[in-house]
Amino acid sequence: MLTYQLEERGGRSLYDYLYSCIKKDIFEGKLSANEKLPSKRSLAKNLGISVITVENAYSQLSAEGFVYSIEKKGYYVAELSKWVGSSISQRSIEKADDSGKTDEGHVYADFVSNAVGSEKFPYSQWSRLTRQVLSEQNEMLLRKAPRTGVYELRQAIAEYLYNFRHVSVSPQNIIVGSGTEHLYGVIIRLLGRHKVYAVEDPGYTKLSDILSGDEIECIKVPIDEAGMRMDILSTMDADVVHITPSHHFPTGRVMDIKRRLEFLDWVRGSDERYIIEDDYDCEFRLHGRPIQTLYESDGSDKVIYMNTFSKTLAPSFRISYMILPDKLMRLYNEKMNYMSCTVPNLEQYVLARFMTQGYFERHINRMRVYYRSTRDLLLKEIQNSPLHDISTVHEEDAGLHFLLSIDTCVADHEFLRKAGDYGIRISFLSEYTYDYKPENEHIIIINYSGIKKENIKDAVKRLSWLICDIK
Numbered sequence: 001m002l003t004y005q006l007e008e009r010g011g012r013s014l015y016d017y018l019y020s021c022i023k024k025d026i027f028e029g030k031l032s033a034n035e036k037l038p039s040k041r042s043l044a045k046n047l048g049i050s051v052i053t054v055e056n057a058y059s060q061l062s063a064e065g066f067v068y069s070i071e072k073k074g075y076y077v078a079e080l081s082k083w084v085g086s087s088i089s090q091r092s093i094e095k096a097d098d099s100g101k102t103d104e105g106h107v108y109a110d111f112v113s114n115a116v117g118s119e120k121f122p123y124s125q126w127s128r129l130t131r132q133v134l135s136e137q138n139e140m141l142l143r144k145a146p147r148t149g150v151y152e153l154r155q156a157i158a159e160y161l162y163n164f165r166h167v168s169v170s171p172q173n174i175i176v177g178s179g180t181e182h183l184y185g186v187i188i189r190l191l192g193r194h195k196v197y198a199v200e201d202p203g204y205t206k207l208s209d210i211l212s213g214d215e216i217e218c219i220k221v222p223i224d225e226a227g228m229r230m231d232i233l234s235t236m237d238a239d240v241v242h243i244t245p246s247h248h249f250p251t252g253r254v255m256d257i258k259r260r261l262e263f264l265d266w267v268r269g270s271d272e273r274y275i276i277e278d279d280y281d282c283e284f285r286l287h288g289r290p291i292q293t294l295y296e297s298d299g300s301d302k303v304i305y306m307n308t309f310s311k312t313l314a315p316s317f318r319i320s321y322m323i324l325p326d327k328l329m330r331l332y333n334e335k336m337n338y339m340s341c342t343v344p345n346l347e348q349y350v351l352a353r354f355m356t357q358g359y360f361e362r363h364i365n366r367m368r369v370y371y372r373s374t375r376d377l378l379l380k381e382i383q384n385s386p387l388h389d390i391s392t393v394h395e396e397d398a399g400l401h402f403l404l405s406i407d408t409c410v411a412d413h414e415f416l417r418k419a420g421d422y423g424i425r426i427s428f429l430s431e432y433t434y435d436y437k438p439e440n441e442h443i444i445i446i447n448y449s450g451i452k453k454e455n456i457k458d459a460v461k462r463l464s465w466l467i468c469d470i471k
Helices: 014-027 040-047 051-063 087-097 123-136 151-165 180-191 205-213 257-267 326-335 345-356 359-383 412-422 453-470
Strands: 067-070 074-077 174-177 197-201 218-224 240-243 274-278 303-308 320-323 391-394 401-406 443-447
Touching: 014 051, 040 051, 051 067, 051 074, 123 345, 151 174, 151 345, 151 359, 174 180, 180 205, 180 274, 180 303, 180 320, 180 326, 197 205, 205 218, 240 257, 257 274, 345 359, 359 391, 359 453, 412 453
Parallel strands: 197 218, 197 240, 240 274, 274 303
Antiparallel strands: 067 074, 174 320, 303 320, 391 401, 401 443
C-alpha cells in the first residue's frame, strides 16, 4: 500500500502533494510499468484522506499520461521505463515539486470567434491603474522601452509564471512583443532562414502562413491522441518543432508524459534543434491543476516558451511574450540589438501593475468560474436538444472550446455554406487540417468564449436546426 507523509506537504493542497509523490515514485522506479495502483477508497483509508482527494490526484496523473485506467478495474502505471532515473525525469520531478442578423458581419451566435465579452473586462481597475501610471510614470512613458520590454512587466510575468505554472525564469530571458506573429518573426531571424520547421496537423494554420510568407520550409506532422506523432517526425529533417502540449488547438488534447519525454529526447539529439512550446489556453484548464510545461522539464536549454494575453484579457491588447533559453538570449542580445519593443510603454506599465497588485489573478479566477458555468450551460442545452441523439462531445475540460462530432454524411462545406441562414457561425476541424483525413470530417469546433449566457438556449436551437435540416 502506498504511504506518504502528508504533513510534509507545506502549503500545498493534499491532492497536489499526493499527485507529486506518486509521480516521483513512478520516475524513481518504485512503481513499475503496468503496476496496479490501490483503489481510490483503500488509498484514501490508508492515508486518512477523502476519496475525492485521491480521485483528483489520479485524474491529474491520468491527464498527463503517468497512469492509465481500465474500466471497472482501476488505474495502472504507464510504460515509462526508458526515462526512469534519467536526468530528464529528475528535472521533471524537481520542477513539479516546486434576434440575430444572418449576414457575415453580424450573427446571433458566433461559435468561431475567441472574443471576450466586454461586460467581463475589469474596466474600473484598468482605468484607475492607467490614471496612476499617467500621473506617476510620465517621464518613463516618453522614454524608449528596452527592446525586450519594460523590466516591471517582464518581472511581473516571471512572478506569475512561477506562481501559476511552476516555471522558474529570469526576467532577463523574457521578450515582450505585440502578438505572437511578431515573436515568430523574431525567432525566424534569430535562428536563420535555413531552418526546417515542423507544425501540427491539424493545427494553428496562421503559423504555417507566417513561415510560408517568409519562404521558410514548413512540414506538417500528423497528431494522434498523445500529440504530434514522434514516429513520423523522427523520419524528417526538422530543426524546429512548434507544439501545443498543454492544450492542443483545435483538438483540445493534452500531450501525455511519455510523448513529452520523447520530444525532450528528440531535441537533445542535435545542437541545431529547438522546440517552440505554445502554452495556448493554459489558464483555462477547467478540471485539475495546470499541466506542467515542457520548458520547465527541459534540461538541455532547447525549449522556447510562448504565451499571450489575448485570451485572458482581450485579443485587441496584442501583448504576447516568449522565454528564450540562455544561449538564444545571448545571441539575441549580440545580433539583434537593432530591435525595438513593439508594445507601447503605457500598456506595459499598466499591465505590470495589474499583475503585481493581484488583479490579473483575480480576473483569471473570475473568468474561469464564468467560463465553466457557460460551458456547463451549453453542454446541458446540447444534451436537451435534438443534437443529443446525433452528436458526441469531446475534450470539454480544458480551454474555451470543445469538439462536437456529428453523425452525418453531408460534407462540412455544406454546413458552412448554410450556417449564415440560421444566424450562426461555425468552424470544422477539417478547416485546420493540411492534408485531408476522413476522420477529421463532421467535427464542429464549439468556441464559447464570446457567447452570452442568455443567448445559449437559442444558439443551440439554431445549431440544431442547421444540423438536423441539412443532415
